[in-house]
Structure formats: C-alpha cells, structure tokens
Amino acid sequence: MLDHGGHLAGLNDRQRAAASHGTEGAGPLLVIAGAGSGKTRTLAHRVAHLLAGGADPGRILLMSFSRMAAQELTRRVERLLAGSDRAWPAGALCWSGTFHATGARLLRENAGRLGIDPDFVIHDREDSADLMNLARHGLGLSSTEKRFPAKGTCLAIYSRCVNAGSPLPDVLADRFAWCLPWEDELKRLFGAYVAAKQAQNVLDYDDLLLAWAQAMEDESFARWAGAQWDHVLIDEYQDTNRLQAQILMALKPDGRGLTVVGDDAQAIYGFRAATVRNILDFPKAFEPPATVIALDRNYRSTGPILAAANAVIGQARERFAKELWTDRAGGTRPQLVTLPDGRDQARHVAGRILAAREAGLRLKDQAVLFRTSSHSAELEIELTRRHVPFVKFGGLKFLSAAHVKDLLSVLRLRQNPRDRVSGFRMLQLVPGIGPGTAARVLDALEAAPSPAEALRRLAPPPRAAADWPALVELLTAPAGWPDLIGAARAWYAPHLDRLHEDAESRRADLEQLERIAAGYPDCARFLTDLTLDPPEATSAEAGVPLRDDDYLILSTIHSAKGQEWRSVFVLNAVDGCIPSDLGTGSEAEIEEERRLLYVAMTRAKDSLALGVPLKFHVTQQARFGDRHLYARRTRFIPDSILSQFEQVYWQDPPGPDGPADGTEAPRLDLRRRMRDMWA
Numbered sequence: 001m002l003d004h005g006g007h008l009a010g011l012n013d014r015q016r017a018a019a020s021h022g023t024e025g026a027g028p029l030l031v032i033a034g035a036g037s038g039k040t041r042t043l044a045h046r047v048a049h050l051l052a053g054g055a056d057p058g059r060i061l062l063m064s065f066s067r068m069a070a071q072e073l074t075r076r077v078e079r080l081l082a083g084s085d086r087a088w089p090a091g092a093l094c095w096s097g098t099f100h101a102t103g104a105r106l107l108r109e110n111a112g113r114l115g116i117d118p119d120f121v122i123h124d125r126e127d128s129a130d131l132m133n134l135a136r137h138g139l140g141l142s143s144t145e146k147r148f149p150a151k152g153t154c155l156a157i158y159s160r161c162v163n164a165g166s167p168l169p170d171v172l173a174d175r176f177a178w179c180l181p182w183e184d185e186l187k188r189l190f191g192a193y194v195a196a197k198q199a200q201n202v203l204d205y206d207d208l209l210l211a212w213a214q215a216m217e218d219e220s221f222a223r224w225a226g227a228q229w230d231h232v233l234i235d236e237y238q239d240t241n242r243l244q245a246q247i248l249m250a251l252k253p254d255g256r257g258l259t260v261v262g263d264d265a266q267a268i269y270g271f272r273a274a275t276v277r278n279i280l281d282f283p284k285a286f287e288p289p290a291t292v293i294a295l296d297r298n299y300r301s302t303g304p305i306l307a308a309a310n311a312v313i314g315q316a317r318e319r320f321a322k323e324l325w326t327d328r329a330g331g332t333r334p335q336l337v338t339l340p341d342g343r344d345q346a347r348h349v350a351g352r353i354l355a356a357r358e359a360g361l362r363l364k365d366q367a368v369l370f371r372t373s374s375h376s377a378e379l380e381i382e383l384t385r386r387h388v389p390f391v392k393f394g395g396l397k398f399l400s401a402a403h404v405k406d407l408l409s410v411l412r413l414r415q416n417p418r419d420r421v422s423g424f425r426m427l428q429l430v431p432g433i434g435p436g437t438a439a440r441v442l443d444a445l446e447a448a449p450s451p452a453e454a455l456r457r458l459a460p461p462p463r464a465a466a467d468w469p470a471l472v473e474l475l476t477a478p479a480g481w482p483d484l485i486g487a488a489r490a491w492y493a494p495h496l497d498r499l500h501e502d503a504e505s506r507r508a509d510l511e512q513l514e515r516i517a518a519g520y521p522d523c524a525r526f527l528t529d530l531t532l533d534p535p536e537a538t539s540a541e542a543g544v545p546l547r548d549d550d551y552l553i554l555s556t557i558h559s560a561k562g563q564e565w566r567s568v569f570v571l572n573a574v575d576g577c578i579p580s581d582l583g584t585g586s587e588a589e590i591e592e593e594r595r596l597l598y599v600a601m602t603r604a605k606d607s608l609a610l611g612v613p614l615k616f617h618v619t620q621q622a623r624f625g626d627r628h629l630y631a632r633r634t635r636f637i638p639d640s641i642l643s644q645f646e647q648v649y650w651q652d653p654p655g656p657d658g659p660a661d662g663t664e665a666p667r668l669d670l671r672r673r674m675r676d677m678w679a
C-alpha cells in the first residue's frame with residue numbers, strides 16, 4: 001500500500017474524497033462547486049494521486065480552458081509529487097492542454113486514416129473571417145443591393161451552427177433574426193467557405209472540434225481513441241460546448257476514468273455556444289450515474305468579499321450550486337467607488353495601486369479587471385504616465401498586430417503554398433504586387449504539382465521585378481528551423497520600415513517572436529501552438545516586463561477565469577459596461593453578464609473595489625466620433641444588497657497647476673475638434 005499522505009494532505013474531507021475517488025476503472029466523477037472552493041486544487045491532487053497509485057502519465061488526458069491554465073495544473077502536480085519516490089520528469093504528462101490543441105494533435109497524428117492532409121494550417125478567427133470574405137466575394141455577395149452581413153457576422157453565424165450543433169434556420173431565428181432573409185445565400189456561402197478551406201488545406205478553430213467529433217462518430221475510431229487514455233480530467237467544464245461534450249461521451253461512453261470539475265455559476269462562454277447543460281446533465285449521462293461531490297467552503301476570499309459575491313449571484317434567475325461559506329474572518333466590505341468619470345477612475349486606480357505598493361503589496365498581487373478590452377485604455381495611459389509596469393491579458397492579441405501577422409504569413413505560405421489568406425497577405429507586402437497579381441501567382445501555385453518549382457519558373461511581375469528574386473528565394477530555398485524565421489525577419493525588415501512609422505517597437509516584437517520560435521522543434525508545431533493559444537500579453541509602451549519583474553495585471557474578466565489576486569479592482573461597474581450593451585439582448589445574455597460580475601468579484605482574496613464612474617467615454621465608429629455617456633450603477637448591485645458594500649465618493653484633488661478655488665479647468669475634446677476640421 002502506498003503512502004498517500006503527501007499528495008492528499010492539505011485537502012478537506014470532500015476534496016480528499018474527490019481526489020482519491022477510485023483509481024483504475026473508477027466510475028465518472030463530477031465536482032461541482034462555487035468559486036475558490038478548491039476545484040482546481042482538487043483536480044491537481046487527483047492527478048497526483050493517480051500517478052502515485054501507478055497510473056501511466058502518458059495515458060492521462062488533462063484539459064483546461066487555456067494552455068496557461070493547463071501548464072499551471074501540470075506544475076502543481078509535479079510539485080505535489082516532488083520528493084516522493086514516484087516523481088516524474090517534466091513533460092511526462094504529455095497530454096495536457098486545451099480541447100482545441102488536443103484535437104489538433106490527434107488530427108495531425110491520425111491524418112492518414114482520417115483522410116486529411118497532415119500538413120494542414122490552422123486559421124485563427126481573423127484569418128477565418130478573411131477567408132469567409134474571399135468566399136463572399138467569390139459568390140458576388142458583397143455587391144448585392146441590400147447589405148449582406150459582414151464577414152465577422154457570417155463567421156459568427158457559421159461558428160454558432162457548428163459549436164452548438166444547431167441548424168442554420170434556428171441559429172438565425174434565435175440570434176441573428178435580421179439575417180433571416182439571407183438564409184439561402186448564407187448556406188451557399190458556408191458551402192463555399194468549407195470548400196475553400198479544403199482546397200487550401202486549412203482548418204479553422206471550430207474544425208478542430210468538429211473534425212474530432214465527426215471522427216468519434218465512427219465506432220471503431222472512437223474505441224481506439226478512448227483506449228489511448230485511462231483517465232480524462234477536465235477543469236472549467238461549465239464552459240464547454242455541445243461538440244466538446246459529444247467528444248467526451250464518445251471517448252468514455254460508460255464514464256469510466258472521467259473526471260469533470262466546474263461551477264455553473266461561473267458559466268461565461270454562452271456567447272461562444274458553451275452550454276451549462278453539459279455540467280448539469282453530466283451525472284445522468286451515465287448508467288450508473290456519475291458520483292457528484294459538491295464543495296461549499298471557500299478558501300480564497302474574506303467573509304465580507306464572499307458575502308457580497310454571494311449576494312450578487314443570489315439574484316440570478318436560475319441557480320444550482322449552493323451558497324459558499326468561509327472562515328476567513330476579518331477584512332472590510334468591498335468598496336463601491338463613485339467617481340465623476342472614466343479619467344478620474346483611471347487616476348484613482350493608479351493612485352490606489354501605488355499606495356498599496358507603498359504599503360508592501362507587490363504589483364503582482366494586484367489586478368484590475370474589466371468587461372471589455374477597450375475599457376482599460378484610460379488606465380493604460382495613466383499607468384504609463386506614472387511608470388507603473390503592467391501586463392494586459394485578453395482583448396487584442398499579440399498575434400493580431402499587423403507586423404506579426406505579416407511575418408507569420410511568410411512561414412505559413414512556406415508551409416502550405418495553397419493558403420490563400422496568407423498568400424495574399426505576404427505577396428502584397430512587396431511593392432508593385434496588388435490583389436490581381438497576387439491572385440495570379442497563387443493560382444499558379446495551386447495548379448502546380450510542385451509549387452516551389454512553379455514559383456521559380458514564374459515570370460516576375462513587371463512592377464516588382466527588383467524584389468522578386470528575394471521573395472522566390474525566401475519561399476523556396478531549403479532552410480532549417482529556426483533559421484527560417486530569421487531569414488523571414490531579415491526579408492521583412494525593409495518592408496516593416498516602409499509600412500510602419502513605429503517600426504522600432506514592432507521590430508522588438510518580431511525579435512521576441514523569433515525567441516519564442518527557437519523553443520519549438522519545427523515550424524509546424526510553432527505555428528499550431530501560436531495560433532491556438534497565442535501569447536496574449538500586450539504591454540503598451542511600458543515594454544514587456546521581464547518574468548521576474550514586478551508588474552500589475554490588467555485583464556478582461558474572461559481571461560481572469562480560475563485566477564486569484566490579493567487585491568482586485570473592477571472597472572466600470574455600470575450598466576452598459578456590466579452588463580455590456582453588447583450582451584443585453586436576451587435574458588440569457590443578461591444572466592451571463594451577472595455571472596461575469598460574480599467571476600470578477602470572486603478573484604479577490606483580501607481586498608476588492610468596484611468603480612462606478614458617473615460618466616464614461618466611448619470610442620465609437622469613426623463616423624460618430626467619441627462621446628460621453630451618463631451611467632448608473634450596475635443593475636446587478638441593486639439597493640437591496642447595497643449594505644454588503646462600503647460606498648465611497650472620490651473626486652480628483654486638483655493638481656499643483658489646477659485652479660486654487662477648486663473649480664476644474666474646462667475639458668476639451670481636441671481630438672474631436674481636429675477630426676471635425678475635415679468632416
């Protein structure tokens with residue numbers, strides 16, 4: 001008998017019951033519990049327990065919602081096992097990652113028997129929208145009289161159909177009613193989009209799940225795939241969609257070896273077709289039904305923080321998990337800070353953070369959370385002005401930056417000469433090559449048995465004759481890895497200088513990309529990982545802080561899932577931001593916004609504050625210009641629960657050059673005036 005003391009110590013009774021729930025051939029297990037109750041911790045201990053009991057780490061599939069979260073889980077397992085006689089070398093848990101990354105690996109490794117080309121390239125959402133656009137042009141749908149839905153909308157509709165497993169007419173009726181008249185055209189468009197992906201050997205995000213799920217419909221493949229893993233464990237199960245549940249049920253039809261963990265009160269990905277039904281229906285999907293373990297003790301937050309979070313989620317229409325308790329005594333109620341406007345909020349937050357640092361709290365222990373990436377713009381400016389280093393998660397990704405996409409298009413086109421989205425991008429970097437010429441070149445590559453050969457024989461486009469040989473050389477000369485990315489960067493350098501004014505900081509990004517690339521064994525793995533789970537930190541002008549530097553975390557609430565900080569500030573707790581005016585269509589969407597606020601509040605351990613600017617600034621589409629909106633406190637904190645919060649009013653003290661009588665200098669919107677000159 002093994003000594004289980006080490007890796008089961010530090011768990012309460014219920015957590016221990018979950019962590020040690022059977023080993024070989026154990027029946028299905030669901031751990032459903034509120035925020036901060038130790039679900040992720042229990043999962044890590046369970047894996048350690050399985051390994052200590054002799055399970056083969058190569059036969060454990062561990063999935064979480066991001067690569068970072070999965071890596072963190074793996075590290076925790078390794079720490080738990082360190083020192084025991086069953087410690088594993090790093091990397092032994094080789095099947096740990098996201099659903100999408102696992103799908104990509106499975107499809108690539110089994111491409112032959114699934115009838116797909118193993119060299120497929122993965123398109124991110126932006127590439128997919130571009131390809132959708134090409135298909136839309138191809139069908140002449142962009143020039144119709146009545147305005148056809150934009151590429152982004154088309155992709156959203158398509159993605160919803162795929163991920164929710166719903167027929168097009170239902171998706172249109174439920175969510176895109178204004179597109180109903182276009183049903184036939186959309187159907188044709190999606191057909192053309194799929195054909196284009198196949199012709200170009202491209203898979204999009206949704207395909208990684210769709211293709212996996214479809215492969216699993218074949219019984220013998222499903223049996224073979226299911227037999228690869230003795231244990232399948234999933235964190236944040238409430239945010240999985242229909243396809244993911246289908247895959248799981250096909251992998252382990254009787255549920256043996258299956259453990260899922262989640263919190264229905266934190267389901268925040270309904271907008272991407274995740275369904276909370278997955279977690280709620282999990283127990284009865286099996287015969288005999290799954291064991292359900294509920295955890296109700298919160299270890300993260302102080303009593304007053306938890307009470308306020310409970311009060312917010314207590315207003316939800318439908319709730320399944322029960323109330324959490326904590327014995328973390330002391331602490332103060334969360335603050336509701338009312339401020340004149342967004343700029344004051346930015347100043348207040350920056351001041352608060354610096355004061356906390358003075359008092360001994362590292363920046364890394366503090367986080368500022370917001371509903372939408374753009375909400376932090378004013379704060380980012382203020383932090384930069386005060387030299388407070390920060391890293392931002394969520395929102396615009398490193399990969400969406402034009403220069404990064406340019407460089408990657410070179411690698412992708414080399415890897416797959418049929419990838420038209422990348423082809424169009426790369427070829428048009430060269431002066432003298434426009435869309436027409438690019439299309440002709442790509443047609444020639446597509447038709448040729450050897451694209452490299454074809455490219456070398458092609459006559460140079462007359463207006464690009466000088467630059468042509470270098471381009472051909474880059475795309476066709478043999479190159480090792482990571483030398484290839486160095487060659488691509490050298491080739492791109494003059495174009496970067498020509499195309500971008502702020503070439504200097506962009507060059508630094510590309511150098512960083514090259515460093516990241518050097519950590520990968522080959523180009524294909526690099527491109528796959530980068531596309532599936534891009535490094536999402538952007539750090540404005542502050543420069544990317546080094547790993548061991550102290551820096552503040554700015555994050556969208558979605559990206560803050562599963563994490564915790566000692567001190568948390570939530571920006572814009574006002575209607576129009578939370579709930580977002582993007583998400584106030586239906587009751588279900590409002591409820592999801594309520595859960596988002598719950599997720600945000602439950603990230604805090606010791607101190608929590610929410611900003612309520614009375615006026616905030618929105619940058620709208622160019623033609624409307626910027627404007628100010630008057631806001632009111634979020635409807636998720638009604639008067640009835642106000643007593644859970646401490647109300648504070650904050651006004652920016654006039655600066656040293658401010659008027660002595662306390663009146664504020666008038667504010668001008670110079671940017672608008674300058675634009676209006678040309679309106």
Ligand code: ATP
Nearest residue numbers: 010011012034035036037038039040041299300562
């Ligand atoms: P979330 O819902 O936000 O994902 P969670 O349920 O996964 O939260 P964890 O992140 O695993 O919760 O744990 C929350 C915090 O509580 C962590 O700091 C963890 O170390 C601590 N914790 C959990 N269980 C215990 C325990 N039995 N004893 C002491 N600390 C614990």
Ligand code: MG
Nearest residue numbers: 039040041562
């Ligand atoms: Mg967790």
